[in-house]
Amino acid sequence: MCAVSPFSQLRARRLFLDHPMQRLLLAIMLALPACAHATPPSPVYTNPILHADYSDPDVIRVGDLYYMTSSSFNSSPALPLLQSRDMVHWELVGHALQRQLPLQVYAQPRHGDGVWAPCLRYHDGKFWIFYPDPDYGVYVTTAEQFSGPWSAPRLLLAAKGVIDPTPLWDDDGQAYLLHGWAKSRAGFNNVLTLRRMAPDGSRLLDDAGPVIIDGNKLPNYRTLEGPKFYKHDGWYYVFAPAGGVETGWQSVFRSRRIEGPYEDRIVMAQGISAVNGPHQGAWVRTPQGSDWFYHFQDKRAYGRVVHLQPMTWRDGWPVIGIDREGKGSGEPVMTYRPPLAADIRMVAPPTSDAFSAPALGLQWQWNANWRPEWYSLSARSGWLRLNAVHDAAGARNLWHAPALLLQKLPAERFTVETRLDGAALAEGGKAGLLMYGMDYRWIGVRRTAGKLALVLAGCHQANKSCVEQDDATLPLTGDVVHLRMTVTAGGVTRFAYSLDGVIHHDIGQPFTAAMGRWVGAQMGLFSIAPVADAGHADFDDFRVTP
Secondary structure (H helix, E strand, O other), X not given: OOOXXXXXXXXXXXXXXXXXXXXXXXXXXXXXXXXXXXXXXOOXXXXXXXXXXXXXXXXXXXXXXXXXXXXXXXXXXXXXXXXXXXXXXXXXXXXXEOOOOXXXXXXXXXXXXXXXXXXXXXXXXXXXXEEEEOOOEEEEEEEOXXXXXXXXXXXXXXXXXEEEEEXXXXXXXXXXXXXXXXXXXXXXXXXEEEEEEOOOOOOEOOOOOOEEEEHHHOOOXXXXXXXXXXXXXXXXXXXXXXXXXXXXXXXXXXXXXXXXXXXXXXXXXXXXXXXXXXXXXXXXXXXXXXXXXXXXXXXXXXXXXXXXXXXXXXXXXXXXXXXXXXXXXXXXXXXXXXXXXXXXXXXXXXXOEOOOOOOOOOOOEEOOOOOHHHEEOOOOOOOEEEEOEEOHHHHHOHHHOOOEEEEEOOOOOEEEEXXXXXXXXXXXXXXXXXXXXXXXXXXXXXXXXXXXXXXXXEEOOHHHOOOOXXXXXXXXXXXXXXXXXXXXXXXXXXXXXXXXXXXXXXXXXXXXXXXXXXOXXXXXXXXXXXXXXXXXXXXXXXXXXX
């Protein structure tokens, strides 16, 4: 793992530009062959392996490749599909769900609803994703190839409040579905229910099922959820988190009989580490026989980022992370030796988009079920055209706007730049570069009384139906403006603009990015108007750099 990613090289160059001797030293370093050390350093990976909001990750191995999906809540397309050769570097290859069901329900933003924690499996020669919608039940979709196409989702279990499904196909040919409950819908939680399922996943075979694990009977347990069902060495294992997203831990339950009774053990907790709430994920075994566990950490504005932990076995129980005191419960590691030889491609989910391809980059998601007439990549070569979608509610408050083109925050620190041409915006139309959450800010243009103005605007607690307020406005003499958004530690975001693409001017006060409903903040672009036929805005490139 001697190769340095382009992202790291750019950061190194930036750090060394302030002094002539530093620039000389950088030139010497870049001229040296890779790994030109007397003693090569031991290869390590650093957590989080994905500093982006891939919430509730589930991971499997098929052959020599590793596959991941995660929650996506109200965003569309949903159910991101990632794959890896080395368990550390992940490539985004598509989405299993292009629009959320029911279609009309998710035509408008339903923050915090939609696709909750999914379960990914490979069985009977195909990939399966079982995913819950807490208001409708458990859906199933399948594919022969991971990148798709995926089948139309089928509602396996219609029920309000059922969440976090995980199937198990047993050695005797029987099949089961284990799931949790959302108190916000069902009126109770902290228990896991077992259902019998047809082996082909077509239907459930019972009208109700027993609670096989009851967190209310365990000391200090609360919010037991997110189970993953496995069978190993004759034992049934349920890996399940408890204690809440930001403060909880990872437990494992085991039994010789699928219906229980189950013993319990906490196998990973925060301890003295800096990783809060380390839980909910997936156990994966390499072809060489080593065991690993993926989980998330809630970093609020940055979302639920993904960590990879070593896992060992002791007396029939897994131990996740590093067990400093030998008590059978581990703590998360921040660096560790990699599971496998590094993928020399150093792949990562995309961030920038030159808008020169026939389709949008896979990183983009809309704020609700999308419509093709919202945008064009062919109307103006090399530009993204966002039609000013007629949206009276969105004109007042972007929290309610479906036609927002968004993506996850990719790192703790980064800069985003784009060029906006607002010449074709009609009266009342607005367009810009956005940092989006329960609090949001955007920088862009708005046409009022026939004239374009540069605007910095936003809302505090947007979900409380606030009316968007301007922080700053400046008249524009031209139609094109360069926009910049710089994010630093803690999500502190600064906005700037340029009229010539060379000299940028800061505008307004720093803004702290805020999480959304069960998701991290998102960044992106929009074009909205309070009336129909309000023209469009064109964006030239979306560049993300360290």
